[in-house]
Every structure is written in structure tokens, then in C-alpha cells.
Amino acid sequence: MILGAIEAGGTKFVCAIGNERGEVLERVSFPTTTPEETMKKVVDFFNGKEIISMGVGSFGPIDPNKHSPTYGYITTTPKPYWGNYNILGELKKHFKVPMEFDTDVNGAALGELKWGAAKGLSSALYITVGTGIGAGAVVEGEMINGLLHPEMGHIYVRRHPEDTYEGSCPYHGDCLEGLAAGPAIEARWGIKGDMLPVDHEAWDMEAYYLAQALVNYILILSPEKIIMGGGVMKQQQLFPKIRDYVQEILKSYIAKEELASKIDEYILYPELGDNAGICGALALALTALNN
Amino acid sequence: MILGAIEAGGTKFVCAIGNERGEVLERVSFPTTTPEETMKKVVDFFNGKEIISMGVGSFGPIDPNKHSPTYGYITTTPKPYWGNYNILGELKKHFKVPMEFDTDVNGAALGELKWGAAKGLSSALYITVGTGIGAGAVVEGEMINGLLHPEMGHIYVRRHPEDTYEGSCPYHGDCLEGLAAGPAIEARWGIKGDMLPVDHEAWDMEAYYLAQALVNYILILSPEKIIMGGGVMKQQQLFPKIRDYVQEILKSYIAKEELASKIDEYILYPELGDNAGICGALALALTALNN
Numbered sequence: 001m002i003l004g005a006i007e008a009g010g011t012k013f014v015c016a017i018g019n020e021r022g023e024v025l026e027r028v029s030f031p032t033t034t035p036e037e038t039m040k041k042v043v044d045f046f047n048g049k050e051i052i053s054m055g056v057g058s059f060g061p062i063d064p065n066k067h068s069p070t071y072g073y074i075t076t077t078p079k080p081y082w083g084n085y086n087i088l089g090e091l092k093k094h095f096k097v098p099m100e101f102d103t104d105v106n107g108a109a110l111g112e113l114k115w116g117a118a119k120g121l122s123s124a125l126y127i128t129v130g131t132g133i134g135a136g137a138v139v140e141g142e143m144i145n146g147l148l149h150p151e152m153g154h155i156y157v158r159r160h161p162e163d164t165y166e167g168s169c170p171y172h173g174d175c176l177e178g179l180a181a182g183p184a185i186e187a188r189w190g191i192k193g194d195m196l197p198v199d200h201e202a203w204d205m206e207a208y209y210l211a212q213a214l215v216n217y218i219l220i221l222s223p224e225k226i227i228m229g230g231g232v233m234k235q236q237q238l239f240p241k242i243r244d245y246v247q248e249i250l251k252s253y254i255a256k257e258e259l260a261s262k263i264d265e266y267i268l269y270p271e272l273g274d275n276a277g278i279c280g281a282l283a284l285a286l287t288a289l290n291n
Numbered sequence: 292m293i294l295g296a297i298e299a300g301g302t303k304f305v306c307a308i309g310n311e312r313g314e315v316l317e318r319v320s321f322p323t324t325t326p327e328e329t330m331k332k333v334v335d336f337f338n339g340k341e342i343i344s345m346g347v348g349s350f351g352p353i354d355p356n357k358h359s360p361t362y363g364y365i366t367t368t369p370k371p372y373w374g375n376y377n378i379l380g381e382l383k384k385h386f387k388v389p390m391e392f393d394t395d396v397n398g399a400a401l402g403e404l405k406w407g408a409a410k411g412l413s414s415a416l417y418i419t420v421g422t423g424i425g426a427g428a429v430v431e432g433e434m435i436n437g438l439l440h441p442e443m444g445h446i447y448v449r450r451h452p453e454d455t456y457e458g459s460c461p462y463h464g465d466c467l468e469g470l471a472a473g474p475a476i477e478a479r480w481g482i483k484g485d486m487l488p489v490d491h492e493a494w495d496m497e498a499y500y501l502a503q504a505l506v507n508y509i510l511i512l513s514p515e516k517i518i519m520g521g522g523v524m525k526q527q528q529l530f531p532k533i534r535d536y537v538q539e540i541l542k543s544y545i546a547k548e549e550l551a552s553k554i555d556e557y558i559l560y561p562e563l564g565d566n567a568g569i570c571g572a573l574a575l576a577l578t579a580l581n582n
Binding site for chain 1: 549
């Protein structure tokens, strides 16, 4: 059973074939340039591969609503050339297999649920903290869509009392992404995050912001597991700080051991590591097959 | 087809029988006292009524996890006598029909989806603003449970710059419930909300807090409709203010007409009005039948 997977990122595309056990058998990646150029490479990779279905986890915003005339489009992205681009339509011209299309982060949540840190559960939240902040979630086995899809990176959190940085989100200024994504860290401290010492005060502030977001996600979505990936989360010193702040902010309001003695197993780095995204797309391919 | 419905509130219980069209045929309500006294009245009401299933929408926190040993319990409530009370177990002693148990607000979201303002959609969020603030949601046709169930009333929002009130939540101080539930309005202004003039500045501040919460719910859950009920929301002047603030805070980030020209139909008072809660329990009874 050969499945096709595409992790369509704003910076790079990853294409892979894999199987129903979440194993990646072959992969390729290349920078995201124009749709014409990029999609040609995608088509070239899959040509002749005999895939039986395809999953696409994409940067957004996208239209994931199967009943909508623009289903399968990347919609209002500010990324040049990609606004209102029918990515799924382009793929369907070349490959006559069932396809599933969702956000990269909804896919990653599904992948971790199938094969990773949330295996066996019925809900999980996946958040990536990198150039931007995005999160997706699976609830009762279903990915969250609805009016659009989650855009959890843009929620508002309270400002740290010592933070004077105005925020970098072009829409909202100091929303979560504006305060805590990689570019905000660099702009605030004048140096890239991965050049900062692990005991720098930046990480405490970062944990404070991310923990507030997690508390809101917990209170609103009640996920059984929270998985945190992306470039910034490679700073492993963040995890204990985030867990401590989550407990401090929630104040034992939710009486579950996952938020008390077992919090180390509740807020985690992706078990699929750097494969979380592409395995997410593989999980979407499996969904396409089952639908 | 006669369905049994119980809206188990912390202040009063409502019991009703109704049908699969959401019509309430007979109802009774009484104050919530001890479990013994209260449940006896519940049992007396349903005895001899020939119901074919029963739905229970309860105040919380509850355990809605069917695989848990304490499924059907009201768990860590501070309400005297009701902590760790097996409400579903008590009902099962008396009535041998399929039962469904969830939070009152998850039930209300389901009821509005079946028969009310969100009819025909696959997702909706219901928030009640009264003595406390609670919210429930249906996503892809399923009520949200998971680690526990949503406790959306306790998320944190940013403080209004002119608000000096410290907040009334016994757990979190100035979380949303602590700043915007009925008791907070009364404590801040020294007078009950329904005695304040409709043009009092209190309503602008109230709208500011509720709108922030709605923005977070939209970004995290992406519901197709938001329904706002409860005593405080009887102040109809709040609705236009809340809609304006939601647009101001989101800054057109989500390009959907529901959040632009059609926001009057997106954020609404319950179509089922004061019946939202009991109809929610009726919807749960229907779910029990279908499972």
C-alpha cells in the first residue's frame, strides 16, 4: 500500500511516499517558489509512483470545506503568487486517486494521533512554533474545521509585565504569534533565538506566552495531549518552564492528573520529530482512502 | 416518541418530556437542594411517563467519559452535597432507558444545532453568561469532550484599561468569568446588572471582555455559529457592541462574510430562548436513542 504525502509549507515543500504504518519510504524537499515551478516538481516526484491515495497538509489559510466552490484552494495568504491558488485542483489534473486536504497542523495532529505521541487517544492538539505559530487539533477523531479552520496562533494572551516589544504580527501586532514566534524573539532580543543561551531570560518570557495559549486551548478544546513542534520548540529548556506556567495559571482548576503529576507526559515534543508534518500528510492520505 | 430531558442546574433543575422535533410537552422546575431531595422530585416527575430515552445536561465539572469509572458523576463542584455525586447512576436505578450525559452547555449547543439558530450546520458554540460563564460546542456534529470537557468561561482575556475591579473567580481572580459574569458586574458597579441603564459604560466594558473571548473561540474552534444565552445576554444592547469589538479585534484576519457583512447572523441570541437548556437535554435524549 503506497500512499502519497505532501507537506506544503510556505518556505519549502516536502513530498513523500509512505505506508499505512506511517513509515516514510522516499522523500524529497525543495523551496517554495511560484506555484508553476513548485507544482511541477511535485508532479515529477509522484509520476510513476503508483500511489493509491494522496494527503496534502498545507500552509494557509486554505478552504478545507468539501462543499465549497473553492475547496482545495490556498485562499488569502499574503505569500506572493499563492493567493487563491487551487492546489488540489492542480494535483487532481495529474493523479486520479482519492485525496484529502487540510492544514499542515491539522494533519500533524492527526499523524501524532495515529502513529506518535497521542497514539490511541481520540483527541490531540498540535502546535508549531517557528517562523509563525499555527495549531491544529483532532477532536473525537475528527479534524477541526467549521467556519474556516483553526488559526490558533493569533489568539491574544496577556503581555508579560517586563516586555516592551510591540509585536510583529502584521494583522494584530501583539497577538501570540506577534509576541512569541521566531521573528518576535529575534526582534525583541536583537539576536536569533538559537544564538541565545539556554538560561537567557528570553526563554522564561517565551514560556509565559506559550503557556497562556496552552491554558486557553485546554479550557476551550480539552485535548487529551498537547504536542509542541517547530523550530523554537527545539529549545528543550522551554518544556519544563511551559509546564510550570500552565500549572501556575490553571491553578488546579481542572482536577486531572494529566495536568498535575503527569504533566510531563501531557505537554510533549512530537514523537515523530521532524517527520510530524510529512507523517501528518500521510495520515491524511489514509483518511482519503477510508472516506 | 416521548423523550425525557433533565437540565440539571446548580440553582434549579428543569425536567421535561418532549419529542424528536424539540417540542417540550410538559415541564416542571424546582430549586437544587440536596441530591436526595432533588433527585426524588426528578424521579417522581418521570415515573409513569413511558419515556424511551433520557438526556441529562448538567452543571459541572462532570465526568462525560463513557470509559471512565466515574462516568456520569458530577465531580469536583464546590456546591455543597453534590461533589462526586453519581447522578446518572441514580437515574439508572429508576429508569431502564438509554441515557446521554453531558454538560448543560454542550447540550445547549447541540439543541441549537438541531432545532435552533444553528440548524443545518455541523458546528456551533453556545455560551451562557449569567451567575457564571460556561460554553459548550459541537464540532463536526460531535460534542467536545476529551481530557475533560470545555471550561471556556475561565480563559484569560486582557483587562480593560479602565477596569480596576480585581475579579471574582475563586480560582483565577480575573479570568473571563471573574471579570464578566453577573456577580462581577454587580461587584464592579455596586448594583445588579439588570438595574443599570442600557447606555451605562458597564455594557461597553462587558462587550469588550466577551468579544475577546469570542475571538479566541473563533480562532481556536472555528464554529459556524455563536449563540449567546443566559441572564446577562438578555441585555440586547450587548449584541451590536460585541459584534463591533469582535471585528475590531480580529482585524479582518479571517476573510469570511460571517465575520464581516453577515456578523448579525453569526453572533446571536438563542433561537430556543429560555428553552435552550432543556431542549439541549432533549437533543441529548435523541442522541442516546441513536447510539
